[in-house]
Amino acid sequence: MMEDYDSTLSYYQTLIENRLSELVQKREPNNLYSPIEYILLDGGKRIRPLLCMLACEATGGDPFESVDAAVAVEIMHNFTLVHDDIMDNSPLRRGKTTIHLKWDLPTAILSGDAMVGLALEVLASYSNYTNFGKIIEQFAYGYIEVCEGQALDMLFNNRKDVTTDDYFHMVRKKTSAVIQTSLVLGGLCAGAIEDDLENLKEFGLNLGIAFQLQDDYLDLKATDMKLGKRIGNDILEKKKTLMVLMAFERAKLEKDKSLLERLYSPGEIPQELIPEFVELFERLDVFNDVQETINSYFEKASNALDNLSRNQGTKMLKYLLDKINVRSY
């Protein structure tokens, strides 16, 4: 049965890949679309578009009808990666040089911008759906939320008074909103009832938080090299992750405090300090507690699925959730 799910997921993924290729093919000018192909046709786990198709299936729709919505959200997600990588000055994404470094800054800004247009264009294939208005509203909502989330993330990097509540507020916007949008668009393609849409939102909210916390955790604890970016990247970029905030609350020793202070002070953090942060987070039990928090959000996400019909789509959402839960990169 599990194998069946894997082959179905991989079939859905093929449909997504094909539609993405088709969309960016034969477009001009090349200086705009080459970077888009580079980021868009090069892997990624395709979790968001799969969630979209599965949500469509789970709420009684034909998953194939939701491919365009799935692709629209994947493009929006990749747009945020291109622009975030500029803002964070990240050198690598999925193991490859980021666009602003491989090309240049103007190219990275503009190809990110154009991706939003492509996402809208592909969404417009639902223009004759009676709930097309809701589709656009949800897309606009998710889009604005992710911008606000990124702004909060930037704001937090310069502030010392960020609480764990602030952090969760930011993650809801930065990560959950796009995942919720994937799911709701899938539901809207199926013409889902309001209750089901609410359950999908609840599922996405909690999955998004779990996913982001896991991302932060794996930044230091990824067990293999598939991560595709530097280990400790968030530390080097002085991100105020939940782990940092918890460590900051717990640190009592002067040397621990002064290590953490470096995340709030000007100047680069040398790569050699990463193991010291890891040691500190171990010692303050931060890793264990964050892992527990992650599990609790995965559980909430799972509970939200229990309110949907127990069909194949719902079962596969649960299966995908479990796969995400145990990911190691």
Place this chain on the structure above:
Amino acid sequence: MMEDYDSTLSYYQTLIENRLSELVQKREPNNLYSPIEYILLDGGKRIRPLLCMLACEATGGDPFESVDAAVAVEIMHNFTLVHDDIMDNSPLRRGKTTIHLKWDLPTAILSGDAMVGLALEVLASYSNYTNFGKIIEQFAYGYIEVCEGQALDMLFNNRKDVTTDDYFHMVRKKTSAVIQTSLVLGGLCAGAIEDDLENLKEFGLNLGIAFQLQDDYLDLKATDMKLGKRIGNDILEKKKTLMVLMAFERAKLEKDKSLLERLYSPGEIPQELIPEFVELFERLDVFNDVQETINSYFEKASNALDNLSRNQGTKMLKYLLDKINVRSY
């Protein structure tokens, strides 16, 4: 009668300003929305949103119904300004420091991004219109065109074989497409017939070209200081304007050629050279010929209006066209 038109235009403009203020008010976080307020609530001639409202009126609609569409296009236009200013590294916009210099690069990228979301959000107020699909399609089309136009513009700056045809192709995308989108959205709000939409497109295509050529011309020939940017900015940024392309075709003297070569070579162009370019363009009759070309496009635009019903909206479109024709900044 002319005075009546001016007061109507200024009334429409007030509605646009009010809606824009309302839209960006009370939004958080501040680091995202302050720059948006800065660019969006600070003047601009509001030509595109006025065109939208007048197109609505000209095709039999209630212009007040098109305020949201007008505002959406104005926001999209301002988004392109924010990102273009980064790409061109422009220090000034409408006489004020550009966002990436007043704040920083990440803030300018992200607030530009968020503006696209606001534009979509406000467009979604037409979600119950039967032609909402067409509204989104037109918006996506205009948005993609303007990105492609900017990419071509960037491409041309590094190429020596740009023809005047290439230039017009770029301007259609970079400038005409957004103006056409303003007009078509106004028409769609009115439920305009297909013929009228085509006439609006034709009007917008030619107005856009005229407007861009005029912009390029005024970059060197603005007669007052309201331009809000450096005189000769395009030369300093090595833009391949129609004037540059024409001069390049016509220059025979070695010293003229070598002056023009500087636009195709690395290294900064010193401000002191601007008068030399002006003198060259005068001597090669470039200014006169470009002025004639501008007039011919204004005439084509005017002719397209003759195919619309002769109501107050159409008359005001003609009036606004004439006002744009004689602008001096």
